Amino acid sequence: MQILHFLSLVFELLISLVVWLLLAPLLPGIVNKVKAWVACRKGPRLFQLYYDLAKLWKRGVVLSDLASPGFIAATAVSWIAILAAALLIPLGPVNSLMSFSGDALLLLYLLALSRFCTSWAALETGSAFEGMGTAREVSFAILTETALITAVLTLALKSSSLTLSLMLTPTPGAGTLLLISGLFAALLAESCRVPVDDPNTHLELTMIHEAMILDHSGPLLAASLHGAAMKLLLFSVLLVKIVLPLGELSGIESTVYLIAGIVLVCIAVGLVESFLARYAFKKVPLFLTTAFLFCFFALLTAWKGFAQ
Amino acid sequence: MTIGLILATAALFHLLGLVCSMRAPRAWLYSNSVANGLLLATSIGVLCTATEWEWKSTFTVASEQVHLRLDGLSSIFLSLLSLIGGLGAIYAWEYWSIQKHPLSAKWGRFFWSLLSLCMALVLTSSNGLHFLISWELFALSAYFLITLQPQKKEVRNAGWLYLAVSHAGSLLLFAFFALLAQKTGCWDLGPMLERTDLSTLFWLALLGFGVKAGIFPLHIWLPSAHANAPSHVSALMSGVAIKMGIYGIVRFSGWLPMPGSAGWIMVVLGIVSAVLGVVFALGQHDLKRLLAYHSVENIGIILLGIGFAMVAIDHGKAAWGAFAMAGALLHIWNHGMFKSLLFLGAGSVLHSTGTRRMSDLGGLWNKMPWTTALFALGSAAIAGLPPLNGFVSEWLIYLGMFSSVIQPSSALLIAIPSIILLALTGALALACFVKVCGVVFLGAPRTPAASHAHECGLWMRIPMLVLAGGCVLIGLAPFLFWKLLISAVASWHGTWELTPMPAALKLLSLSHILLTLAATAGFLLLSRRARQKGIQRRLTWDCGYTGPTPRMQYTAGSFAGTITEWFSWILRIKRHEKLPCGIFPQQAHLDKHTPExxxxxxxxxxxxxxxxxxxxxxxxxxxxxxxxxxxxxxxxxxxxxxxxxxx
Structure with a gap:
């Protein structure tokens, strides 16, 4: 029995690795398709990021002459940290790699670790633009993280648990609507999307995440782009799992619903990008504070629910 | 009795150190190391076996019988003291060398031994009068260590401020112990939970010890004292000495009956210290002053855990309280280790460049790879990032607070804001340490002093390596320490000794180990791939500009600008500026300064x-x-x- 259990564990790990590593780059493709469709353009191919990653993986690396070996290490750790955070999330029928009380906090702090490492790599180069991007990233992340911990609190209060697999069970009510609004805003900020950041901008002065990876090239750039895509998938899965009662469905059904949900989130991101312009930096804290307030009101409704 | 014998031997070695400190530096180093090694072994032994050692002799000092006691709680602090006391002395061997500082090195050794001895006495004495005497001697020897370089004006000022504030705190403690002795009729200390009339005395203790611990807003002495002391002294002060204040608070919150609101007040004080400590740290331009403000932050986190454990006692919930308290005690160790590591790292920077101003540094990794790597590790640990120790203790405190949310009770009212603000503190600390690492160690050197830096020698490197090893060990295998922590928790609140280790702790440690392995694999994969495909070195991309200079890099002030602006209501930043004007502006400058x-x-x-x-x-x-x-x-x-x- 032990061996069987172990084998099933390995099998589940393999499946989730395949999902997170191989399917993540599809999401930016969907977002871009939606944007192109709204603008009546043909747009890049759905699998464009796969081609980009494959191309970058084959290229050589150009490093800044100020960069230390820590540049590569930080990029790698940042990438792995996002993957590790993702593996903590149960995917429909597939269990998470590890599940324990308090894993939700580990997830948040793994994202923080990833941010620390990305910022480290950015500051390695001594570039003014990368410094600027990093400063913005870590400053805005303060508000995003506050919103995220409030969301975790809400979920913990609702589910009476601090284990992700139990927390991610939806409950009907207005609170959930507030929570997904807050989390969606956090998703836009964390995965560097309009209206917080513009992944397609070409002016260094207006970049956040793109500014931080200006000096990444070749396989390093591939790792950091792939990491960003995984982060988008991670937040989409979280959002879907909060809304849809996947646990009550059979394996295939829940998979289908999960995929449909993720595609919907991507479409929403694409629509936001099409119809909104990037906010001026002065306005971003206001936007993120709103995200926090949404999560906080969700928390209050959850609390009220308990009091009754 | 073996414990008593070992402690006596350790004390003898410390006394031997005091004697040797003036004439025989090498003998001093040996006896100091032996004494601290013995103390470390004893305290870990006491923690492992969950025993309590008590010794009441007929011998009197100041007409009071000597009464010593070493239990789990004091062992936590004693182990930290002996670790930092031993390592700091080794570090000082090169950092504050006899060749460079012939006179002050001598006094530095003397007061180092005296300080260690007095702090050990504070931790073990179980008599109010002796506690006060050791406390006062400890405060005074710390003053002499801070002012080892009295020829500098800012050092004298810092020492003076420390002395004044410290004595204000001592005054409160005199009142506290005197009132306690008056009400109980003797100077003996020990559990007196049945005397409910003593509960109001706790406020005096909280204030008096809070001054030493550096709770916001009683922290006023702390930034300048830690910044201006020699770095090994800063490490001992920040890693251990301020923990003596925490020791007093924990000790008497366990021995005295608590006023009902004490837990709540401590949680509020803790969270205020945590958030404002890190906010003030963000506004600093002086490396060591910045680290000092992070002590305020971490003391806040520790206080939060202790306060929450007290709230849990009020609610009669052992599980929350034990988690929060174990987290707080672990954070005492953790902060002692990573903060000492960071101060020693800062000392190594100061030693090789001669400046603490961050805007004069930069690009040190090239010349100081060891210091950079170790400082980075300490930064990640203090920012509470997995898989290091800072995360484990914060996680335990979170777990305690979340328990009250999961099983709703009125404690939720304080737990929810604390959780949110603790996360905010974590994010702010991350921003702050990204700034420090980036500005000091990465990029290009901003001044000739920074470009001519050199790596520190083995004497300075080994203590840092040991501390970094401690950070990694607690991070990767926290379950090894649960038993130690819980035996300390039990000596604080007896009925909690049976709290089982949370099953999650082992899984957390497993995930930390897996994360470390995966990160190493990822690094090897990427660096191998990069080497296979060839690495070219080129100028940093600066928007197409081909002549970037080090002066064009982001500075510490501009990096933290956004955040310090959000908190300008408390920081009151002073701007000195000359804006460019006219068609051909000649000179312009902008300088921001965060006052105390x-x-x-x-x-x-x-x-x-x-x-x-x-x-x-x-x-x-x-x-x-x-x-x-x-x-x-x-x-x-x-x-x-x-x-x-x-x-």
Whole structure:
């Protein structure tokens, strides 16, 4: 029995690795398709990021002459940290790699670790633009993280648990609507999307995440782009799992619903990008504070629910 | 009895160190290391076996019997003291070498031994009077260590401020112990939970010990003292000495009955210290002053855990309280380790470049790879990032607080804001340490001093390596330490000794190990791939500009600008600026400076007011004989009136 259990564990790990590593780059493709469709353009191919990653993986690396070996290490750790955070999330029928009380906090702090490492790599180069991007990233992340911990609190209060697999069970009510609004805003900020950041901008002065990876090239750039895509998938899965009662469905059904949900989130991101312009930096804290307030009101409704 | 013997041997070695410190430096180093090694072994032994050692002799000091006690709680602090006390001395061997500082090195050794000995006495003495004597000696020897370089004005000022504030705290402690002795009838200390009339005394203890611990807003002495002391002293002060304040608070919150609101107040104080400590840290330009403010932050986190454990006692929930308390105690160790590591790292920077101003540094990794790597590890640990120790202790505190959310009770009212603000603190600390690492160690050197830096020697490197090893060990295998922590928790609150280790702790440690392995694999994969495909070195991309200079890099001030602006209501940043004007602007500059807001806006005006009042009162004593005769006559008349009226 032990061996069987172990084998099933390995099998589940393999499946989730395949999902997170191989399917993540599809999401930016969907977002871009939606944007192109709204603008009546043909747009890049759905699998464009796969081609980009494959191309970058084959290229050589150009490093800044100020960069230390820590540049590569930080990029790698940042990438792995996002993957590790993702593996903590149960995917429909597939269990998470590890599940324990308090894993939700580990997830948040793994994202923080990833941010620390990305910022480290950015500051390695001594570039003014990368410094600027990093400063913005870590400053805005303060508000995003506050919103995220409030969301975790809400979920913990609702589910009476601090284990992700139990927390991610939806409950009907207005609170959930507030929570997904807050989390969606956090998703836009964390995965560097309009209206917080513009992944397609070409002016260094207006970049956040793109500014931080200006000096990444070749396989390093591939790792950091792939990491960003995984982060988008991670937040989409979280959002879907909060809304849809996947646990009550059979394996295939829940998979289908999960995929449909993720595609919907991507479409929403694409629509936001099409119809909104990037906010001026002065306005971003206001936007993120709103995200926090949404999560906080969700928390209050959850609390009220308990009091009754 | 073996514990007593080992402790006596350790004390003897410390005394031997005191004797040797003046003439025989090498013998001092050996005896200090042996003494601290013995103390470390004893305290870990006490923690492992969950025993308590108590010794009451007939021998008297100041007409009070010597009464010593070493239990789980004091062992936590004693182990930290002996670790940092031993490693700091080794570090000082090169950092504050006899060749460079012939005179002050001598006194540095003497007071180092005295400070270690007195702190050990504070931790073990179980008699109020002896506690006070050791406390006072400890405070004084710390003063002499801070002012090892009295020829510098800022060092003298910092020492003076420390001495004044520390004595204000001592005064409160004198009142506390005297009242305690008066009410109980003896100076002996020990559990007295049944005496509910003593509970109000706790406020005095909280204030008195809070000054030493550096709780916001009582922290005013801390930034300048830690910044201006030699770095090994800063490490000992920040890693251990301020923990003595925490020790006092924990000790007496376990021994005295608590007022009902004590837990809540401590949680609030903790969270205020945590958030404002890190906010002030973000505004600093001096590397060591910044680290000092992070001590305020971490003391806040520790206090939060302790306060929450006290709230849990009120609610009768062992599980929450044990988690929060174990987290707080682990954070005491953790902060001791990573903060000492960071101060020693900062010392190594100061040693090789001669400056603490972050805007004069940069690009040090090239010349100081060891220091950079170790400082980075310490930064990740203090920012609470997995898989290091800072995350484990914060996680335990979170777990305790979340338990009260999961099983809703009225403690939720305080737990929810604390959780949110603790996460905010974590994110702010991350921003702050990204700034420090980036500005000091990465990029290009901003001044010739930074470009001519050199790596520190083995004497300085080994203590840092040991501390970093401790950080990694607690991070990867926290379950090894649960038993130790819980035996300390049990000596704080007896009925909690049976709290089982949370199953999640082992899984957390497993995930930390897996994360480390995966990160290493990822690094090897990427660097191998990069090497296979060839690495070219080129100029940093600066928007197409081909002649970037180090001066164009982001500075510490501009990096933290956004955040410090959000908190300008408390930081009160002073701007000195000359804006460019005209068609061909000649000169322009912008300089932002964060004042010591609490000191300059609150304490100094109060002090001014007291001086003003005293100046008025002083006029009564003006040295003129006829005025004194007038006072005597007035006094006689008053007395006469009194006797006439009352008879």
């Amino acid at each position: 807001t609490v000191l300059e806006k609150i304490i100094e005006p109060c002090a001014q007011w007291i001086l003003w009042v005293s100046r008025i009162i002083r006029q009564f004593q003006n040295g003129r004989t006829h005025v004194y005769i007038l006072y005597i006559i007035l006094g006689l008349i008053a007395l006469a009136c009194m006797t006439i009226c009352w008879s």
